[in-house]
Amino acid sequence: MEVLLRMQRASKARHALCSATCAACASPPRRFSALSRPPPNYPGHVPLTRVERGCLAIGSSVMSLINPYRHGFLSPLPARAEEPSSPRPLADLIAALGEATATPYFIYRLRDAMLADSTGRRILRLRPRITSQTLSLPALRALPTNTVGRAYVDWLDREGVSPDTRSSVRYIDDEECAYVMQRYRECHDFYHAITGLPIVREGEVALKAFEFANTLIPMTALSMFAAATLKPQERRRFFDIYLPWALRNGARSKEVINVFWEEQLGRDVGDLRKELGVEQPPDLRDIRKREREEKKRLKEIQANGI
Structure with a gap:
């Protein structure tokens, strides 16, 4: 119910703001073909036809479910956090899925949520980036x-990752909305941290459930299907503990896209929460550690014939 109410409020906000902020949104995009592609709207932009966008959404969703270690679920080869690095390995599929399914409605809904908030508007105006160049990691330590x-x-x-690992947005046509998606990606590790x-x-699946309830980006909902790939004990824990936590907190909390993280670095993390x-949520790392220790203890008991 909370999620539906948020969608209704966001829809009203979009209608109220769209005419004043993005007149182009109201008119349908110019049709084109793969052989007569228009010029890009920003560096790295790749305009797609509707058919191409549909194929991209279907193909990336299928392949990302086959290999859930692609970016957005897990990062099998983490980069050193203190050094700039290239995007995390195999980062294309989840990123492409997010962009292909975010338009035409959902990325505008998220953009309008920022326009309806004073901090969100300031973020859109300043367009800060979250990288190891814009954030001093030694100073944060x-x-x-x-x-x-x-x-x-x-x-x-602790996780051995870097802020310099987020793929650049390519398939969202509106230049401002492309920044919104980029901002969402670069803030993802802050959601992990808090x-x-x-x-x-x-x-990752638990955090994607939280992000879906908060942002309504379809990719985050589709990512939850990766729960089917969890081990039985992990899957039970997800449905019993972490999914209810994620949906409850994501729906009732403020729009996390409107947090100006760069201005909150010195603030008490409990106060921000x-x-x-x-x-x-319950400490998943600690829960998994206790399970490993318990399994090890049981194996030792069995090995000793007790």
Whole structure:
């Protein structure tokens, strides 16, 4: 119900704002073919026909379910957090799926949510980027342990990842909406940091469920189908604990796309969670550690014939 209400409110906001902010949105896009493709709207942009966009959505969704380790679920070869790096291996499919399914409605809904918020409008105007060049990771490591910046960099160090791993947006036609998608991607690790969810399949699927309830981007909902690839015990835990947490918190919390993370780095992370309305879920890393220890103990007992 919370999600439906959010969609209704966002739809009203879009109709109220679209005529004043993006007149082009109201008119249908100019038709073209693969042989007469228009020039790009921004660097790296690839205009797609409707057929191409549909094929991209179907193909990327099927392949990403076959290989859930592609970007957005897990990062099998993490980069060193203190060095710039290329995008995480095999990062194309989930990124392409997100872009192909976000238009024509959902990315405009997210853009309009930013336009309806004073901080969101400022983010759209300034267009900050989250990279190791715009954020000083050594400076974040020097912050107190209870701050947002320290939680973020500690999470990066613990998981062995870098902020320089997000694929550039290519398939969203509207240049401003392309930035919204880029911002969403680059903020993903902050969502990990404030929730504490690790980069394991179970943690990624839980975070995607939270993002769906909060942003309504279709790719995040489709990503939840990866729950079928979890081990039976992990799947039970996801449906019993983490899915209810994700849907409840994602639907009731403020729009996380409107958080100006760069201005929150020195703030107490608990205070920010409280302001956003986000409960921290049970520590998945600790739960998995206890399970491994229990399995090891049982094996030792069996080996000793007890």
